[in-house]
Amino acid sequence: MNRRPKTFAISIAIIIVLFTLASFFLNMxxxxxxHKPPDFYYHSREVSLDEMVDIANGFNLSIYLPSExxxxxxxxxxxxxxxxxxxxxxxxxxxxxxxxxxxxxxxxSPLPPEFTPTYDDLRSEAETSEYKTALEIxxxxxxxxxxxxxxxxxxxxxxxxxYVLHVQVWIDGMEYxxxxxxxxxxxTVELVESMNLFTP
Numbered sequence: 362m363n364r365r366p367k368t369f370a371i372s373i374a375i376i377i378v379l380f381t382l383a384s385f386f387l388n389m390x391x392x393x394x395x396h397k398p399p400d401f402y403y404h405s406r407e408v409s410l411d412e413m414v415d416i417a418n419g420f421n422l423s424i425y426l427p428s429e430x431x432x433x434x435x436x437x438x439x440x441x442x443x444x445x446x447x448x449x450x451x452x453x454x455x456x457x458x459x460x461x462x463x464x465x466x467x468x469x470s471p472l473p474p475e476f477t478p479t480y481d482d483l484r485s486e487a488e489t490s491e492y493k494t495a496l497e498i499x500x501x502x503x504x505x506x507x508x509x510x511x512x513x514x515x516x517x518x519x520x521x522x523x524y525v526l527h528v529q530v531w532i533d534g535m536e537y538x539x540x541x542x543x544x545x546x547x548x549t550v551e552l553v554e555s556m557n558l559f560t561p
Contacts, residue, residue: 401442404442405441405449406440407439407440408439409439410436410561413439413448414560422534423535425532425537426467426557426559427555428556430552432543432544434452434453434464435452436451438460438463447468448469449466449469450468451463452464459516461516462517464543465539466539468539469537469538470535471536472531472535473534474534477531478502480502482502483495483502487504492508493507494507498530499556501532503528503531503550503553505528505549506526508524509527509540517540525540525541526542527539530553
Protein backbone atom coordinates (compact mmCIF):
# COMPACT_ATOMS: atom_id res chain seq x y z
CA MET A 362 0.00 0.00 0.00
CA ASN A 363 1.32 3.47 -0.90
CA ARG A 364 1.60 5.57 2.26
CA ARG A 365 3.12 8.65 0.59
CA PRO A 366 -0.14 10.69 0.29
CA LYS A 367 -0.91 10.19 3.99
CA THR A 368 2.68 11.04 5.01
CA PHE A 369 2.64 14.09 2.77
CA ALA A 370 -0.62 15.32 4.33
CA ILE A 371 0.77 14.89 7.84
CA SER A 372 3.92 16.83 6.86
CA ILE A 373 1.83 19.70 5.49
CA ALA A 374 -0.24 19.81 8.70
CA ILE A 375 2.90 19.97 10.83
CA ILE A 376 4.30 22.80 8.70
CA ILE A 377 1.06 24.77 9.08
CA VAL A 378 1.09 24.34 12.87
CA LEU A 379 4.74 25.42 13.12
CA PHE A 380 4.11 28.44 10.91
CA THR A 381 1.13 29.48 13.06
CA LEU A 382 3.15 29.17 16.27
CA ALA A 383 6.07 31.11 14.79
CA SER A 384 3.76 33.91 13.65
CA PHE A 385 2.17 34.08 17.10
CA PHE A 386 5.49 34.41 18.95
CA LEU A 387 6.95 36.86 16.43
CA ASN A 388 3.91 39.11 16.86
CA MET A 389 4.14 39.14 20.64
CA UNK A 390 6.99 41.68 20.54
CA UNK A 391 8.19 43.25 23.77
CA UNK A 392 6.41 45.21 26.49
CA UNK A 393 8.10 48.50 25.49
CA UNK A 394 6.10 48.70 22.27
CA UNK A 395 2.47 49.65 21.82
CA HIS A 396 0.89 46.78 19.95
CA LYS A 397 -1.85 47.59 17.51
CA PRO A 398 -3.82 44.96 15.62
CA PRO A 399 -2.47 44.58 12.06
CA ASP A 400 -4.76 46.09 9.41
CA PHE A 401 -7.37 46.81 12.04
CA TYR A 402 -9.52 48.89 9.69
CA TYR A 403 -9.90 45.80 7.50
CA HIS A 404 -10.83 43.55 10.40
CA SER A 405 -13.11 45.96 12.26
CA ARG A 406 -16.14 48.13 11.76
CA GLU A 407 -17.02 51.55 13.09
CA VAL A 408 -19.64 51.49 15.84
CA SER A 409 -21.30 53.88 18.25
CA LEU A 410 -20.43 53.98 21.93
CA ASP A 411 -23.76 52.44 22.93
CA GLU A 412 -23.36 49.66 20.36
CA MET A 413 -19.87 48.83 21.63
CA VAL A 414 -21.14 48.61 25.21
CA ASP A 415 -24.14 46.49 24.17
CA ILE A 416 -21.84 44.03 22.41
CA ALA A 417 -19.50 43.99 25.41
CA ASN A 418 -22.46 43.20 27.66
CA GLY A 419 -23.29 40.29 25.36
CA PHE A 420 -19.83 38.90 26.14
CA ASN A 421 -20.39 39.68 29.85
CA LEU A 422 -17.65 42.32 29.69
CA SER A 423 -17.57 45.63 31.55
CA ILE A 424 -16.32 48.79 29.82
CA TYR A 425 -14.66 51.63 31.70
CA LEU A 426 -14.03 54.95 29.99
CA PRO A 427 -12.71 58.33 31.14
CA SER A 428 -15.37 60.67 32.48
CA GLU A 429 -13.09 63.70 32.31
CA UNK A 430 -11.07 64.58 29.22
CA UNK A 431 -8.37 67.28 29.09
CA UNK A 432 -7.28 69.56 26.25
CA UNK A 433 -10.72 69.65 24.58
CA UNK A 434 -10.46 65.97 23.66
CA UNK A 435 -13.67 64.36 22.45
CA UNK A 436 -14.54 60.84 21.43
CA UNK A 437 -14.42 60.81 17.62
CA UNK A 438 -14.58 57.15 16.55
CA UNK A 439 -14.76 53.58 17.80
CA UNK A 440 -13.53 50.62 15.77
CA UNK A 441 -14.62 47.17 16.89
CA UNK A 442 -13.75 43.61 15.99
CA UNK A 443 -16.71 42.04 17.69
CA UNK A 444 -16.23 38.30 17.07
CA UNK A 445 -13.72 38.21 19.94
CA UNK A 446 -14.17 41.80 21.17
CA UNK A 447 -11.27 44.09 20.48
CA UNK A 448 -12.01 47.82 20.34
CA UNK A 449 -10.03 50.96 19.68
CA UNK A 450 -11.53 54.24 20.88
CA UNK A 451 -10.10 57.40 19.32
CA UNK A 452 -10.23 60.81 20.98
CA UNK A 453 -9.28 64.08 19.33
CA UNK A 454 -9.63 67.84 19.68
CA UNK A 455 -9.08 68.15 15.93
CA UNK A 456 -11.99 65.93 14.89
CA UNK A 457 -9.48 63.24 13.87
CA UNK A 458 -11.18 59.86 13.50
CA UNK A 459 -8.02 57.95 12.57
CA UNK A 460 -7.00 55.82 15.54
CA UNK A 461 -3.43 55.77 14.23
CA UNK A 462 -2.92 59.52 14.57
CA UNK A 463 -5.59 60.78 17.00
CA UNK A 464 -4.21 62.65 20.01
CA UNK A 465 -5.47 60.03 22.45
CA UNK A 466 -6.51 56.42 22.03
CA UNK A 467 -7.58 53.43 24.09
CA UNK A 468 -7.38 49.83 22.94
CA UNK A 469 -9.75 47.63 24.94
CA SER A 470 -9.65 43.84 25.10
CA PRO A 471 -10.58 41.07 27.56
CA LEU A 472 -7.80 39.30 29.40
CA PRO A 473 -8.09 36.00 31.29
CA PRO A 474 -7.68 36.45 35.07
CA GLU A 475 -4.54 34.32 35.09
CA PHE A 476 -2.84 36.85 32.79
CA THR A 477 -3.86 39.93 34.78
CA PRO A 478 -0.79 41.29 36.60
CA THR A 479 -0.73 42.42 40.20
CA TYR A 480 0.74 45.70 41.35
CA ASP A 481 3.76 43.76 42.67
CA ASP A 482 4.25 42.17 39.24
CA LEU A 483 4.26 45.61 37.63
CA ARG A 484 6.55 47.08 40.25
CA SER A 485 9.10 44.37 39.53
CA GLU A 486 8.88 45.14 35.81
CA ALA A 487 9.14 48.90 36.38
CA GLU A 488 12.34 48.44 38.35
CA THR A 489 14.05 47.22 35.18
CA SER A 490 13.45 50.46 33.24
CA GLU A 491 14.04 54.14 33.97
CA TYR A 492 10.97 55.03 31.90
CA LYS A 493 8.41 52.79 33.61
CA THR A 494 6.35 53.42 36.73
CA ALA A 495 3.94 51.06 38.48
CA LEU A 496 0.92 52.50 40.30
CA GLU A 497 -2.34 51.46 41.87
CA ILE A 498 -5.20 53.71 40.82
CA UNK A 499 -8.66 53.00 42.24
CA UNK A 500 -7.19 49.59 43.25
CA UNK A 501 -6.36 48.87 39.58
CA UNK A 502 -2.81 47.86 38.62
CA UNK A 503 -1.35 50.45 36.26
CA UNK A 504 1.91 50.49 34.31
CA UNK A 505 3.16 53.75 32.81
CA UNK A 506 5.84 53.82 30.14
CA UNK A 507 6.96 57.36 29.37
CA UNK A 508 8.98 56.29 26.36
CA UNK A 509 7.14 53.53 24.51
CA UNK A 510 7.95 52.81 20.88
CA UNK A 511 5.22 53.25 18.28
CA UNK A 512 6.12 49.93 16.68
CA UNK A 513 4.84 49.79 13.10
CA UNK A 514 2.64 52.88 13.36
CA UNK A 515 4.58 55.06 10.92
CA UNK A 516 1.78 57.65 10.67
CA UNK A 517 1.95 58.37 14.40
CA UNK A 518 5.75 58.42 14.38
CA UNK A 519 5.74 61.05 11.65
CA UNK A 520 3.25 63.18 13.56
CA UNK A 521 4.50 62.81 17.14
CA UNK A 522 8.06 61.50 17.02
CA UNK A 523 9.56 58.14 17.90
CA TYR A 524 8.08 57.69 21.36
CA VAL A 525 4.72 57.95 23.09
CA LEU A 526 3.38 57.93 26.63
CA HIS A 527 1.80 54.49 27.02
CA VAL A 528 -0.35 53.45 29.97
CA GLN A 529 -1.73 49.96 30.65
CA VAL A 530 -4.65 49.56 33.05
CA TRP A 531 -6.33 46.31 34.11
CA ILE A 532 -9.94 46.57 35.31
CA ASP A 533 -12.45 43.74 35.87
CA GLY A 534 -10.87 41.32 33.42
CA MET A 535 -10.20 43.95 30.76
CA GLU A 536 -6.91 45.42 29.59
CA TYR A 537 -6.81 49.08 28.52
CA UNK A 538 -3.83 50.15 26.42
CA UNK A 539 -3.72 53.93 26.35
CA UNK A 540 -1.62 55.97 23.95
CA UNK A 541 -1.29 59.63 24.93
CA UNK A 542 1.27 61.37 22.69
CA UNK A 543 0.07 64.88 23.61
CA UNK A 544 -0.40 64.42 27.37
CA UNK A 545 2.01 64.32 30.29
CA UNK A 546 2.07 61.67 33.01
CA UNK A 547 0.21 63.74 35.61
CA UNK A 548 -2.68 64.55 33.26
CA THR A 549 -2.92 60.96 32.06
CA VAL A 550 -3.00 59.63 35.64
CA GLU A 551 -5.88 62.02 36.40
CA LEU A 552 -7.63 60.75 33.28
CA VAL A 553 -7.24 57.14 34.44
CA GLU A 554 -8.54 58.10 37.87
CA SER A 555 -11.70 59.38 36.18
CA MET A 556 -12.45 56.09 34.40
CA ASN A 557 -15.94 54.87 35.26
CA LEU A 558 -18.10 51.91 34.30
CA PHE A 559 -20.03 52.97 31.21
CA THR A 560 -23.64 51.91 30.80
CA PRO A 561 -25.78 52.97 27.82
